[in-house]
Amino acid sequence: MILTVTLNTALDITHRVRDLRPHTTHRVTEVTERPGGKGLNVARVLAALGHEVTVTGFVGGATGRSLQEQLARIPGVVDALVPIGGSTRRTIAVVDATGDTTQLNEPGPLIAPAEWLAFQEAYEHLLRSASAVALCGSLPPGIPVGAYAILIRTARTLAVPVLLDTSGEPLRRGLAARPDIVKPSAEELAELTGSHEPSRATRDARRRGAQSVVASLGPDGLLAHTPEGHWRATPPHHFHGNPTGAGDSAVAGLLSALVQHLPWPTRLTHAVALSAATVVTPAAGEFDHEVYEQLLGQVAVTGEVTAA
């Protein structure tokens, strides 16, 4: 199976209102809820592609119970979340008639040292039956900022390919543990390296420890620097819609192709096609299968193989 780790899971709530005006009262016309956090989105897409997927991370409190109930209804995703005393956070997206979103993100629960240790034990156990692992998103309070470096080293010790998708200091620290793949956005790369030139920043990120760096260029596709070569994968045109979850679908595409031992250009094609097929659907963690299949033949990959 493929393992995804979401240390800072969330219950994502969407509220539709007519017009959000500060300091007034609003009747919410529609409420939707879904399990949230980048690793859960990645898992949902992998399961829809036919992979066996297990999700881990932390879960607790009444919001955590809701999240787990909803997770149980997603076919193909196995719940191996680790219970905590605190309560899983909520995120609230208030969508008004303009279609624009006002986001309220609750802080994650404080993780106790014993809970972090329990997680590491569970993680190591799960890795023993994993063909790949993705470490996704932010860290909740109480988790050391170098947490991803620890989790990467465990995966490398057990020879499980590891993909890291995070930002800021957790990304910087994680890189030093030499993950197989990191998938930053252009902004995250610029923050990490100081360079706003994606190709230079991608190479720089590799020098900092990642074996392969796949930079997301938003609607322009992906840029990859790997030991086998460097490539740029571009969709046939820009897709309009909701970009939330597009990066998570790219991660799912990279992992899916990785466990099938597909070559890098094909991996990038899958990632770009899934990403665009997610933009055209309303919710993160979902994609339009028809658009995905079509795009597999339409993504342009240019680049070159590293001389042996």
Add this chain to the structure above:
Amino acid sequence: MILTVTLNTALDITHRVRDLRPHTTHRVTEVTERPGGKGLNVARVLAALGHEVTVTGFVGGATGRSLQEQLARIPGVVDALVPIGGSTRRTIAVVDATGDTTQLNEPGPLIAPAEWLAFQEAYEHLLRSASAVALCGSLPPGIPVGAYAILIRTARTLAVPVLLDTSGEPLRRGLAARPDIVKPSAEELAELTGSHEPSRATRDARRRGAQSVVASLGPDGLLAHTPEGHWRATPPHHFHGNPTGAGDSAVAGLLSALVQHLPWPTRLTHAVALSAATVVTPAAGEFDHEVYEQLLGQVAVTGEVTAA
């Protein structure tokens, strides 16, 4: 015991943010949750005054379980909420650094006809051990707009004094069933009667069926027209703070004094004192006991007894 009915219970969530700006992302710095709905606030105040209180209404889903867990931690309040298939709604109050609130109110769950019947049975059973009952707040979808009239007739048949605190059409329909007390705000009275002159509107509301009408004048106190006379009760000065729940505390004061068979001027004194003592605390359903005790000797009641 005193019974309070909250057909449209809610889990009240408060989010603190620095500055709410539409179409941006906000980190919530503090999250608080409490069982909400006017009847639950009334019950909390009554319990703090030493009364035995039972709450009923509808509860369901994951949010309902949270609400019940939190309700169980309030000493002196007995939970007799009736389970439903739908999910209890949330309200979200986003408080920014200005102290002002942006309110998001989810719609209530759709109540099935069988659930409404189950409630009416439970309600009639509970009334048999009640010394008074308060019917509070809005109606969830699926409940007939004349619901309060039905509940008032049941209480009157069983000779249990009944107070109605609602607005709009449910208030209009409820009045026709001759509740013992209604407690509208000046705005609700104006909407009902078309008169913005509180004394005239209060008399008019009595003619529509209520035996006693206690109109809330906000920081200026209460105005009451009853079979025994009419009075105005005024706090010694305006109190600054959070007016949420002040009306619910007034209801609690009226009920507390009613079951103690205190005369109307004393009932109004209790209601005004509790109401002001609630404004000075941050949360609905709580009051400052010291302010309350002090104010009992400071509320001015003027008016006259009806000639026999």
